[in-house]
Amino acid sequence: MSTKMHIKSSERGVIRVFHIDLPREAIERFTTQAGTGEWPLQYALGAKSLRNAFVEVVDIRELGTMSLSQYLSEAHDVTGDDFDAMRAQLDALKGHALILPSQAFNQTEQELTIATPVRWVGTFNEPKSAPRGAPVRSTSAIGTGSGAKAPPAQKSNSGLWLIVGILGVIVSGIILAKLLVN
Numbered sequence: 001m002s003t004k005m006h007i008k009s010s011e012r013g014v015i016r017v018f019h020i021d022l023p024r025e026a027i028e029r030f031t032t033q034a035g036t037g038e039w040p041l042q043y044a045l046g047a048k049s050l051r052n053a054f055v056e057v058v059d060i061r062e063l064g065t066m067s068l069s070q071y072l073s074e075a076h077d078v079t080g081d082d083f084d085a086m087r088a089q090l091d092a093l094k095g096h097a098l099i100l101p102s103q104a105f106n107q108t109e110q111e112l113t114i115a116t117p118v119r120w121v122g123t124f125n126e127p128k129s130a131p132r133g134a135p136v137r138s139t140s141a142i143g144t145g146s147g148a149k150a151p152p153a154q155k156s157n158s159g160l161w162l163i164v165g166i167l168g169v170i171v172s173g174i175i176l177a178k179l180l181v182n
Contacts, residue, residue, distance in 0.1 A: 002046075002115045009109040011102045013126040015076050017090065018098040020057070021117040027096050030117070031057045041098070046113030047105065054104035058097045067091040076101070078124045086122045093121065101126075 005016075022030055033039040033052050042050045063071055069087040072078040076099065090097075098118065114120050 002113050003120045005112040005114065005120065007105045007108070007110050007112060009107050011105070011107075014102045015072070015078055015124045015126060016100045017072065017121045017124070018100070018114070019093050019119045019121050020096040020098055021119060022096070024059070024095070027057065027059075031055070031098075041118070044115050044118045046111070046115065048110040049106040049108035051104050051106045054101055056099040058099060060093060060095060060097060068093055068097055072099070072124070077126055079127055080125060082122070083124045086124075090121065097121070 020027065020030065030040045030044075033042070039050070041055070058068070058071065060068055066074075067087075067090070069083070069090045072083070072090065
């Protein structure tokens with residue numbers, strides 16, 4: 001049985017949690033991209049594009065006394081009613097969990113077809129971050145965000161002055177050389 005899931009290229013702030021139903025000794029081979037490009041995990045997800053740097057495989061036993069839901073809450077800042085409703089199911093998982101934030105899909109619109117040994121557990125939204133600092137109120141920032149044209153840039157004559165300066169040095173050198181020769 002497979003699960004289909006659509007990933008939008010504009011997706012941000014979403015965490016997907018999967019369970020990997022494999023023995024511990026098979027996990028590394030399954031979740032590691034080979035030098036040849038072969039990657040069983042990507043095939044099992046049916047992903048067109050997957051960024052290895054954002055793929056997180058968690059051995060639930062290595063969390064010790066911390067539950068998987070606690071880990072998601074603390075490490076990925078996952079909160080909300082949907083997440084709270086899934087805590088018991090998340091905490092009942094054994095073996096390995098796969099955590100994929102939106103960045104793992106490389107801003108590529110794609111259709112996932114999730115197949116064994118991977119099983120989708122839940123999708124959660126990260127909280128939206130509040131804007132940092134006060135709104136910009138400078139006069140230079142006003143009027144250019146609405147599509148209005150920015151004022152034309154002033155042209156600089158620094159290139160011209162550089163050429164004049166170099167010519168001045170050359171002419172001075174020639175005059176000095178003539179004086180020393182005579």
